[in-house]
Amino acid sequence: MDAPHLLAGLNDEQRAAVSAPLAPTLVLAGAGSGKTRVLTHRVAWLVQVEHVSPHGILAVTFTNKAAGEMRGRIESMLGVPSAPLWIGTFHGIAHRLLRLHWRETNLPQAFQIIDSDDQLRAIRKIIKSLELDESRWVPKEVMWFINARKDEGLRAKDLKDEGDPNRRQFIKLYELYQEQCDRSGSVDFAELLLRAYELLRDRPDVLSHYRNRFRHVLVDEFQDTNTIQYDWLKLLVGPTGVPFAVGDDDQSIYRWRGAKVENLQQYRRDFPGVQLFRLEQNYRSTGNILEAANALISNNTGRLGKNLWTSGERGEPVRLYAAFNERDEADFVVNRVRDWTLKGGRRSDCAILYRSNAQSRTFEEALLAARIPYRVYGGLRFFERAEIKDALAYLRLIFNRVDDASFERIVNLPARGIGTKTLDTVRNYARANACSMWQAAGACISELGNRLGQSLHGFLVLIEQLDQQTRNLPLHEQVDHVINATGLVAYYKQDKGDRGEAKVENLEELVTAARGFEPDEAAQMPALANFLSHAVLESGEDQADEWEDGVQMMTLHSAKGLEFPIVFMCGMEDGLFPSQRSITDVGGLEEERRLCYVGTTRAMKQLFMSYAEQRRLHGTDTYGTPSRFIKEIPPEFIEEIRPRIQVSRPVYVPRSSGSGRMEEERPGGIRLGQRVRHQKFGEGVVFNVEGDGSNAHIQINFERHGMKTLVLGYANLEPV
DNA sequence: TCAGTATGGGTTTTT
DNA sequence: CCCATACTGA
Numbered sequence: 083m084d085a086p087h088l089l090a091g092l093n094d095e096q097r098a099a100v101s102a103p104l105a106p107t108l109v110l111a112g113a114g115s116g117k118t119r120v121l122t123h124r125v126a127w128l129v130q131v132e133h134v135s136p137h138g139i140l141a142v143t144f145t146n147k148a149a150g151e152m153r154g155r156i157e158s159m160l161g162v163p164s165a166p167l168w169i170g171t172f173h174g175i176a177h178r179l180l181r182l183h184w185r186e187t188n189l190p191q192a193f194q195i196i197d198s199d200d201q202l203r204a205i206r207k208i209i210k211s212l213e214l215d216e217s218r219w220v221p222k223e224v225m226w227f228i229n230a231r232k233d234e235g236l237r238a239k240d241l242k243d244e245g246d247p248n249r250r251q252f253i254k255l256y257e258l259y260q261e262q263c264d265r266s267g268s269v270d271f272a273e274l275l276l277r278a279y280e281l282l283r284d285r286p287d288v289l290s291h292y293r294n295r296f297r298h299v300l301v302d303e304f305q306d307t308n309t310i311q312y313d314w315l316k317l318l319v320g321p322t323g324v325p326f327a328v329g330d331d332d333q334s335i336y337r338w339r340g341a342k343v344e345n346l347q348q349y350r351r352d353f354p355g356v357q358l359f360r361l362e363q364n365y366r367s368t369g370n371i372l373e374a375a376n377a378l379i380s381n382n383t384g385r386l387g388k389n390l391w392t393s394g395e396r397g398e399p400v401r402l403y404a405a406f407n408e409r410d411e412a413d414f415v416v417n418r419v420r421d422w423t424l425k426g427g428r429r430s431d432c433a434i435l436y437r438s439n440a441q442s443r444t445f446e447e448a449l450l451a452a453r454i455p456y457r458v459y460g461g462l463r464f465f466e467r468a469e470i471k472d473a474l475a476y477l478r479l480i481f482n483r484v485d486d487a488s489f490e491r492i493v494n495l496p497a498r499g500i501g502t503k504t505l506d507t508v509r510n511y512a513r514a515n516a517c518s519m520w521q522a523a524g525a526c527i528s529e530l531g532n533r534l535g536q537s538l539h540g541f542l543v544l545i546e547q548l549d550q551q552t553r554n555l556p557l558h559e560q561v562d563h564v565i566n567a568t569g570l571v572a573y574y575k576q577d578k579g580d581r582g583e584a585k586v587e588n589l590e591e592l593v594t595a596a597r598g599f600e601p602d603e604a605a606q607m608p609a610l611a612n613f614l615s616h617a618v619l620e621s622g623e624d625q626a627d628e629w630e631d632g633v634q635m636m637t638l639h640s641a642k643g644l645e646f647p648i649v650f651m652c653g654m655e656d657g658l659f660p661s662q663r664s665i666t667d668v669g670g671l672e673e674e675r676r677l678c679y680v681g682t683t684r685a686m687k688q689l690f691m692s693y694a695e696q697r698r699l700h701g702t703d704t705y706g707t708p709s710r711f712i713k714e715i716p717p718e719f720i721e722e723i724r725p726r727i728q729v730s731r732p733v734y735v736p737r738s739s740g741s742g743r744m745e746e747e748r749p750g751g752i753r754l755g756q757r758v759r760h761q762k763f764g765e766g767v768v769f770n771v772e773g774d775g776s777n778a779h780i781q782i783n784f785e786r787h788g789m790k791t792l793v794l795g796y797a798n799l800e801p802v
Numbered sequence: 803t804c805a806g807t808a809t810g811g812g813t814t815t816t817t
Numbered sequence: 818c819c820c821a822t823a824c825t826g827a
Contacts (some may be wrong), residue, residue, distance in 0.1 A: 145816065173817045197817080217810095269817045306816095338814070438813050440819085460815080501803070618817060639814050661813050677814080700812065701818040 088127050088159075092119070093255050099359040104132060106353035108304075108346070109328045112390045113375075114366030115685035117328050118148075121302060122155040124326060125167070128298055129160060129216035136160075138165040140296040142315075143171055144303050147621045148643065152302070168296070172311050173271060173528075174619055176278035180269070181605040181615075186285050187277050190267040192482040192611065195618040199466065200487055201225060201270045207490075208258050211513070212776030219251065228256045232272035233308045233340040247650040266486045266518065272310075279314040293320045304329030304349070311434060316352060319685055331386045332379050335639060335677045337669065346386065348766065364390040364683075366645050368397025371689050374719040375682040381714050382672045390683075399721040400682075402712065403692040408441075408653075408781065411694045412448035416649050418690060419454060419633055422648055429455060433634040434644035435681050441652065442635050460640045465621040469574055469585040474617055476564050480549045481610055485516035493519075496573035499537040504530060508538075514707035544568065557609045558597035565589050633725065640680045649685035651678075654693040666785070678711045707767060758782065758802040765802060 089097045096116055099109045100123045111117035125141060128134040137317050143149045149170050157164045168175060177195065184191050196204070205228070206221040220335075231241065238257035244252035263269065269277065282289045299319050301307070306325040307315070319325045327349060334343040342348075348357045364372055379385070405411035419432050420652050442458055449456045464470060472495060473486035482488075494500040507530060512522035523542060527535040548567060552560040565571050575587040601612040634646065636658075653659055659678070664670030681690060693708050759765050766784035780797060 171817065177817095194817090198815095274817080336815075339816085440812075443819090497803070498803090621817080637814065658813095663813065674814095698818070 088123055088130065090117075093363055094121065095359055095363070096120050096123075096193065097360050099361070100127050101131070102357050102359070104298075104324050104357045106324065106349075107326045107348060107359070108356050109326075109359045109361060110346075110386060110388055111330055111361040112364060112388055113330065113333060113680070114364045115361035115390070116365060117330075117361065118151065118155070118302075119147075120361065121300060121326075121328055122152055122159060122658060125152075125300065125679055126159045127157050134298055136164065138295060139167050139298045139300070141167065141169045141300040142174070142175060142302065143169075144306055145643075146171055148302055149174070161578050171458075171619075173274050173309075176274040176314075177615060177619060178602070178605050179281060180274065181280045181607055183285075183288060186288060187281050189269070189277070190482075190484075191607075193267040193269050194478055194482060194485060194611075195274065195615050196263075196268045196270050196487065197466070197618050198225070198271065199471070199619070200268070204268070204487055205255070205259055208255060208262060211509075212255075212258075214251075224252060224255050224259075227252045229270075229272045230258065230340060232270075232276045232618070233274060235309050235310045235313060237276075262486070262532060265516075266484050267482055268485065268487065275310045275314065279310050279317065282314065282317045289317065289320075290320060293323060296323065298324050298326070299644055300326045300328075300636060302328055303333075305331050305334040305343050306336050306341045307345045307348055308342055312345045312348065313341065325349075330388075332382070332388065332676055333642065333680050335642065335673060335680060337673050344504065360388055362388055362390055364392045365394075366686050367392065367683060367685060368395060368398050369758075370397050370455040370719050371682065371685050374400050374689070374715045375603070375679055377716050378675065378682065378711060378714050379679045382580070382675055398688055400689045400691060400715065400719055400721050401723050403690065403723045404708070405692055405694040407696040408444045408694050409448070409696060411652060411692050412413070412444045415445065415690070416448045416452045416454065418648070418650070420452070423454075427647070429631045429633045430457075431647040432650070433636070433641065433644070433648070433684065434650045434652060435636060435638050435641050435684070436652050437638060437677075438653075438663060440638060441658075444650070446636060449633060455630055456633055457630070457632040459634065459636035463621040464588070464595075465617040466589070467585075467588055470571070470617075473561070473565050473570055473589055473592055474614060476545075476548070476568055476570070477561065477610060478614055479520075479545055480564070481608075481614065483520040483545075486512075486519045489519040490522075491567075493523075493541055496569045497539060499534070500541060504534045504538055548639055557599060557613055558593050560610065561596040564595045565592070638677050641684050642680050645684055647685075647687045648690075649681070650690045651681045651689070652692050653697075654691050654709040654712055655697065656709055657704070657706055658697070658699075659709055660711070675711060675714075678709075759802050760784070760797060760799055 085646075089100060092100060094114075096119065099107070099120050109117070109120060111120065117329055121141070128139060129136055129341040140154060143152060153164050153167075153169045156167065156169070167617075168178075170178070180187055180189060184193060202225055203219055204214070206226050209216055209219050210226065216404055231237075235727060238253050238260060238565040241249075241251055241253045241256070263273065282292070288734055296318065299315065301315065304507065306329075315325065327346075329346055331343050331346055334341060337343065350358075359516060367375070369392055371480070372392050373607075376389055382692075403411070403414050405414055415434060419429065422432060423429055434442075435446075436442065439460065446456065446458065456476070465474070475485075475491040478485050478488040479492065490505070492581050504526075508519055508522045508526050511517075512519050515522065515525075523538055523657075527539050527542075530538060544567075548564055551567070552563050555563065571589055574582050576582060596613060599609070599613050599616065601607075601609050602616075605612060656665070660671055660674035664674045664681060691712060693706065695705060695710070697704050697706060757767055760782070763782075768780060768782055782799075
């Protein structure tokens with residue numbers, strides 16, 4: 083009954099978790115402790131030892147990458163195709179459920195998924211149609227509001243305005259947006275989850291079917307679940323299911339988009355007698371790096387508690403570099419990369435991590451100048467490119483005429499003489515008759531002038547024709563025909579420079595993608611619909627040039643789950659990391675600290691941290707202080723490179739005189755990084771100074787009141 | 803209708 | 818400073 087090969091090579095805790103009895107389980111898995119291993123071995127264990135049918139197992143992850151990795155590993159372990167197993171992202175699984183049960187959820191069969199870009203457009207359109215001021219009703223904020231409510235499982239009708247007219251308006255916009263989506267058959271990301279939840283909640287027949295089927299539900303990165311995901315899981319598992327959750331509260335870095343670490347605790351409450359396992363042995367980092375990470379994260383409150391250890395060597399200390407400015411910082415990194423490659427290391431062993439994407443620029447320039455290949459992660463992905471979305475919009479409209487967003491996107495692209503005036507007419511008609519743009523367009527032709535009517539008619543005919551012509555073609559020929567017959571390819575060919583060329587190439591790449599596309603058999607839908615959904619759900623991270631050996635650059639967020647022999651954590655300055663906005667609230671600061679922890683634990687052999695005294699940010703020079711996180715790491719784990727002679731430089735550097743007179747101190751001794759006291763705001767740190775004399779504007783980061791800009795002459799500051 | 807200029811705003815990201 | 822969008826003039 084045992085399967086030694088499944089437990090071989092695992093440590094005691096891992097083995098215990100993998101072979102745990104069939105009861106609710108929680109595995110607290112620290113960074114680099116072999117969490118994916120446990121998850122995949124557990125699935126194999128269920129199948130081979132417990133003789134659970136793969137048909138009865140559901141494994142959920144957050145990213146397609148994680149899902150793919152898991153699928154691959156399980157397949158090779160079981161030695162059979164893993165098709166009967168449901169492995170996927172929350173969104174992917176939800177989508178599959180909705181495809182199978184579109185009737186029960188009141189969706190049209192042709193429903194389409196929209197990405198956040200489409201969602202924002204739709205919301206903006208609604209705000210405009212109500213003639214609201216976009217600066218007062220910021221589309222992004224509205225979107226955020228709607229998504230946050232959906233993540234909590236709330237519909238517009240569930241919300242009360244509480245006498246707040248502001249809130250009332252938001253709720254109204256939510257309602258209108260949802261009506262619009264329902265009319266056009268669009269489902270946004272949050273809606274996928276919410277509908278899937280409502281499906282189980284409201285349809286006992288469906289619920290019991292899936293409860294019977296999926297007795298075993300495994301969840302990765304449990305700390306990242308939001309309310310609706312958790313409720314959905316709980317519903318699905320019910321009283322009889324066997325959940326197996328893996329997570330790490332210290333790596334929860336998505337609170338800002340609705341993730342609830344508390345779900346880890348909630349899980350233990352909802353499933354009394356949860357078997358708890360802790361994986362604390364780290365197989366990734368050296369002792370020094372690990373100790374530094376442990377010390378850092380111990381500053382957070384309310385942790386579930388866990389201390390990583392390693393049996394490996396101490397390794398080298400964390401190296402700290404104080405750069406003069408961001409250029410110097412980049413040069414430092416480039417030189418360290420060079421050291422590594424000269425010793426025979428691969429460039430891809432090095433990762434440059436930063437807090438915000440904008441920081442990548444300086445590094446790119448420096449690497450470019452040094453002729454070191456690199457790769458930046460997390461830019462615009464394939465299916466998010468404008469030209470691709472244009473092509474997809476045609477396909478979507480062909481598939482589903484009531485898709486207004488797609489209609490508006492391509493009705494005049496390439497230009498065919500359908501301008502604002504024509505569209506206004508159509509829009510008004512559509513609104514007045516509560517019908518789709520497509521229908522409205524048909525009805526408006528006669529009342530438009532000869533020429534305008536003709537153009538519009540031409541468009542309608544084009545779409546109809548494309549539908550007729552491509553209906554029975556294989557998917558890739560369908561795509562190929564559409565991009566050519568609509569004139570899209572010709573249109574982008576005109577674009578000047580290699581920009582246009584690249585776009586045409588991308589369109590051709592789309593045809594290739596369509597050719598290689600394998601439909602999801604289980605979802606039971608036409609290949610085109612399947613392809614369109616796939617494009618939105620898996621916008622395509624894998625780039626073509628993956629094979630070139632290049633330095634890896636990415637944000638700290640996107641580094642989660644990865645590991646590199648050499649890691650550079652850059653821009654370690656208060657205000658940047660931790661970010662300015664997070665500093666004012668405690669929860670925010672703790673999340674930043676976890677982010678720092680995640681970054682630190684990515685490093686296997688060497689970890690470099692750097693900060694710049696002076697940094698050009700949004701066009702102006704700012705003077706930062708080292709990140710508070712650096713001070714939270716005990717000095718014995720850190721080695722400063724190029725010991726600093728002077729820690730804080732005087733604020734006042736005469737520019738105009740250009741003389742050799744250096745660094746005069748301001749009266750009152752105001753220096754950057756200096757602690758000062760203000761009568762009203764209390765204590766703070768001088769963050770930046772612009773101008774000079776008593777007219778100088780001085781920016782101070784107050785402990786209680788956050789960042790304030792004051793005029794030096796009036797501020798009455800007292801050095802502390 | 804389009805190109806060229808003014809304006810504003812600027813964590814983090816997956817799906 | 819760099820980008821994305823809105824507005825203006827031919």
